[in-house]
Every structure is written in structure tokens, then in C-alpha cells.
Amino acid sequence: MRTIKNTMLLGTLLSLSFAAHAEEKLSHLDAVQQKGELRVCTTGDYKPYTFKRTDGAYEGIDIAMAQSLADSLGVKVEWVQTTWKNLMPDMQAGKCDIGVGGISVTLERQKKAFFSNTLDVDGKIPLVRCAEQAKYQSIEQINQANVRLVEPAGGTNEAFVHAFLPKAQLALHDNVTIFEQLLDNKADVMITDASEALYQQKLKPGLCAVNPSQFMQYGEKAYLLPRDDISWKLYVDQWLHLSKVTGKYQKVLSEWIAVPVAE
Known part of the structure; x- marks a missing residue:
């Protein structure tokens, strides 16, 4: 009887260990799909990329793109209000699955998070x-x-x-x-x-x-991603690539960006 109990106990412990290990290995991509929710951190103060209206709804280029990303995953969007000062702390604290809203690529940010593939070149003027x-x-x-x-x-x-x-x-x-x-x-x-x-x-x-095609400092825009799992970055990059080659990204841009005035 003791042998049977010991065997059952060992089996239970192994099952718990396996379950914990499986949970630990759950990728960020799988976690988003399992939760059915994409947490999007954005400042809501940077047109034409992100803007929070008086009714509480968000709009802008990156808002539309974030919704498109959620649709590709079959999940809903959970908007997470942040500020430029708190964007990286919020990302590192695990509050965001993605950060959007005209985010510039910098090496300091790269030290703490992943970036998606480049959206556009966009320098300071x-x-x-x-x-x-x-x-x-x-x-x-x-x-x-x-x-x-x-x-x-x-x-x-x-x-x-x-x-x-x-x-x-x-x-x-x-x-x-x-x-x-x-x-x-x-x-x-x-x-x-x-x-x-x-x-x-x-x-x-x-x-x-002033001289919109002559940047005082070169810059690029991209989406900010948690640095916990490469599979999530790979998915976002592939979704972004397909959005560009099918013209979906360009269609969203055309609704917001003015054609530069010829100099």
C-alpha cells in the first residue's frame, strides 16, 4: 500500500512539475492568444500616430495598425495609457505586449527592449x-x-x-x-x-x-516590444512585412500623412 501511495505521490509531483515547466515555457505569442488580449501601450498625445479623443477612444496611424495586429491574432485590444517618460518602465514592468505611437528607434531603448522592423525613416526638423x-x-x-x-x-x-x-x-x-x-x-x-x-x-x-527632407538628425520609427521572447518579435515583424507588401500599411498612412510640399 505504501508503495502505491509513493507511486501516486511521485506521479502527482511529476505532473505538477511538468505543468509548471510548460507554463514557464509558454511563449509571449502563445500567451497573447491564450489571454485573448493584446495590451497596447501608447501615449495618446502624438498625432498623426496616436491620439486619445475626449470620448476616451484612440485614433491615429499606429492605433489602426495595432488593431490590425490584434485582428490577425483573433484577440481584442486593451489600450494601456502611458507617457513618454514612463513608456520604457511600463514595458519592462510587463504592462505592454507592444508599444506604439511614433516611437523613435534609439540605442538606449534597444538596450532595454526589442524593436520591430523599421516602419519609416523620420528625422528631426x-x-x-x-x-x-x-x-x-x-x-x-x-x-x-x-x-x-x-x-x-x-x-x-x-x-x-x-x-x-x-x-x-x-x-x-x-x-x-x-x-x-x-x-x-x-x-x-x-x-x-x-x-x-x-x-x-x-x-x-x-x-x-523647415526643410522637411533635410533632417538635422536621422531617425527611424518602429514598434517597441518586450525583450522576453524572440517568437513574439518574429510574429510582429512578419505581420508588418505582409501589411506593407499588401498595401494595408500604406492605406493607413494615406489617411493621415500630408504629401510634403515641394521646396
Whole structure:
């Protein structure tokens, strides 16, 4: 009888060990499908990529693409509100399956997370009042003590200013009403990505993107992914590749991005 009990106990322990091992080995891709939910971290403050409307719904290029990714997996989207300052901590804390919203590729971010394959090339340029474009054509012209810069906190725009424009005055402002700071003459220049500058140029007469095809700093956009499992990155990369070759990605872009004005 004792032998039978010992055998049963051993079998139970082996079953528990196998179950724990199986759970431990569950890939991120399998986990998303098993939960039936894709947790998408986004700031909701960076048009045309991500914007949280007053009714609480999100819209933008990357919002549409995130929904497409969820559809490909047969799961629902769970939007996770974050900020540029908290995006990486939230990713490392396991709150996100993917981070979207015009995220720039940097080596510092690469040290802590995976990036998807590149979405687009998109470098830093000045956004200014149209009447003053000639004053802000170069880093040398902008890096002056009397120039008032305005940037959102915690992103690559602020980092660019600290690195290349230390002499200018810098004010940090929320990324939703920041463009009124320029229009109301409370700031002179915002350094941002060419895509955002061109979008705001179309949206707000009086603002102009300075030399949108001549970047002050080269940049790329991609999606941010947790660095816990390569299978998840491989799936996202393949989905993105197919979205591009079938024209789905370009269709989403065309609904938001203005055609650059010929110089």
C-alpha cells in the first residue's frame, strides 16, 4: 500500500512539475492568444500616430495598425495609457505586449527592449511660424540664448535639444497644446519629427516645417516590444512585412500623412 501511495505521490509531483515547466515555457505569442488580449501601450498625445479623443477612444496611424495586429491574432485590444517618460518602465514592468505611437528607434531603448522592423525613416526638423522660417534653418541659428524652444518631456525631441541646442531656452509642455505655444508667440521653435511637423503644417495654418527632407538628425520609427521572447518579435515583424507588401500599411498612412510640399 505504501508503495502505491509513493507511486501516486511521485506521479502527482511529476505532473505538477511538468505543468509548471510548460507554463514557464509558454511563449509571449502563445500567451497573447491564450489571454485573448493584446495590451497596447501608447501615449495618446502624438498625432498623426496616436491620439486619445475626449470620448476616451484612440485614433491615429499606429492605433489602426495595432488593431490590425490584434485582428490577425483573433484577440481584442486593451489600450494601456502611458507617457513618454514612463513608456520604457511600463514595458519592462510587463504592462505592454507592444508599444506604439511614433516611437523613435534609439540605442538606449534597444538596450532595454526589442524593436520591430523599421516602419519609416523620420528625422528631426524645426517646426516654426511660417513668417520666421529663414531665422531657423540650422542648428547654429537655433542654438542661441534668445531662442525659445518648446518640447514634450521625456522623449527624443527633448533629448535632441539637450544634446545639440544647449544654449537655447527650453520649456517643457504637454504634447497636445504645444503647437499653440508657437502660434501664440510663446515659443519660437519646436524640434520634432518631419512626419509630425508636416501633419501640423496641414492642420494649423501659420506653422511650417523647415526643410522637411533635410533632417538635422536621422531617425527611424518602429514598434517597441518586450525583450522576453524572440517568437513574439518574429510574429510582429512578419505581420508588418505582409501589411506593407499588401498595401494595408500604406492605406493607413494615406489617411493621415500630408504629401510634403515641394521646396
